Amino acid sequence: xxxxxxxxxxxxxxxxxxxxxVGVPPSLHDSRWxxxxxVPPSLHDSRWxxxxxPAVSFAWRVxxxxxxxxxxxxxxxxxxxxxxxxxxxxxxxxLFEFWGRRRREYFGPFVGRGVEWLERRLVSWPRVVxxxxxxxxxxxxxxxxxxxxxxxxxxxxxxxxxxVLGKAFDVAIVSRLVPYKGVLEALEALRLVRxxxxxxxxxxxxxxxxxxxxxxxLDHSASLFFRVP
Amino acid sequence: MYYLHLSTAEGFSISTLEAIAxxxxxxxxxxxxNVAVELIKSLEYGTAVSSLREATEIIESGEVPEPxxxxxxxxxxxxxxxxxxxxxxxx
Numbered sequence: 207x208x209x210x211x212x213x214x215x216x217x218x219x220x221x222x223x224x225x226x227x228v229g230v231p232p233s234l235h236d237s238r239w240x241x242x243x244x245v246p247p248s249l250h251d252s253r254w255x256x257x258x259x260p261a262v263s264f265a266w267r268v269x270x271x272x273x274x275x276x277x278x279x280x281x282x283x284x285x286x287x288x289x290x291x292x293x294x295x296x297x298x299x300x301l302f303e304f305w306g307r308r309r310r311e312y313f314g315p316f317v318g319r320g321v322e323w324l325e326r327r328l329v330s331w332p333r334v335v336x337x338x339x340x341x342x343x344x345x346x347x348x349x350x351x352x353x354x355x356x357x358x359x360x361x362x363x364x365x366x367x368x369x370v371l372g373k374a375f376d377v378a379i380v381s382r383l384v385p386y387k388g389v390l391e392a393l394e395a396l397r398l399v400r401x402x403x404x405x406x407x408x409x410x411x412x413x414x415x416x417x418x419x420x421x422x423x424l425d426h427s428a429s430l431f432f433r434v435p
Numbered sequence: 436m437y438y439l440h441l442s443t444a445e446g447f448s449i450s451t452l453e454a455i456a457x458x459x460x461x462x463x464x465x466x467x468x469n470v471a472v473e474l475i476k477s478l479e480y481g482t483a484v485s486s487l488r489e490a491t492e493i494i495e496s497g498e499v500p501e502p503x504x505x506x507x508x509x510x511x512x513x514x515x516x517x518x519x520x521x522x523x524x525x526x
């Protein structure tokens with residue numbers, strides 16, 4: 207969708223890209239062979255929680271790239287850490303979620319409390335905050351009142367076109383395979399369905415093996431897509 | 436087809452929107468951190484369940500209502516870009 211803006215994406219780069227990209231080298235925490243082989247950096251720990259260090263390293267690299275290029279407006283998003291290093295008056299924060307106290311469940315009580323505080327500072331910092339839902343907007347308004355709600359959009363025509371195709375599955379589950387996404391619970395729900403179903407599970411993560419075992423134990427036909435090409 | 440999404444926390448759930456756009460009926464978890472609930476209410480399509488049993492009963496029935504089309508255009512990429520562009524004009 208071309209509207210005449212000179213747009214650049216500042217992000218990790220580990221291969222050729224069709225979009226205008228300012229590549230940020232892989233994080234220092236990653237091993238050299240990953241960089242040589244253009245393997246994407248590892249962003250999660252063994253419990254599939256996001257590493258904090260790559261987020262900090264990424265922030266520093268993004269801020270440097272932005273300063274060098276001198277953009278008029280910077281839209282900052284995941285992992286959000288870069289927002290603190292960007293010029294306040296030129297920054298839009300596009301925030302997908304605002305967890306508040308729930309951060310303590312994710313990071314543990316000590317680190318979680320710190321991340322919760324940072325989250326409040328985060329939404330206070332930039333000139334504009336954009337969120338995708340009224341729900342997130344209401345939470346952010348407890349910290350600042352001028353948040354804007356812009357729901358995500360799809361190229362709908364491309365999706366509607368596929369509606370007419372035959373459906374290969376009765377039930378689809380698409381998710382990162384981590385505990386709070388409820389994939390194991392979803393499969394347990396399917397266990398209670400008496401008619402035979404064709405089930406597709408798409409995702410990747412910590413629970414891959416558990417999902418595979420559970421899916422294979424069902425009386426349904428399960429197709430697992432753990433690595434999406 | 437049903438889209439079964441029992442996540443306890445979502446900031447928007449683009450996968451639920453994609454599922455509806457493709458004609459799947461979403462079954463999501465009624466939870467204070469799950470914005471997929473807001474999405475299905477907005478489109479009046481899908482069910483927010485409080486238990487696995489509720490999800491099971493819906494799938495057991497095998498009935499998939501006709502998916503919406505016109506309301507989905509609130510979530511067209513053009514609408515999102517238009518709104519975003521209004522913000523850009525402030526800079």
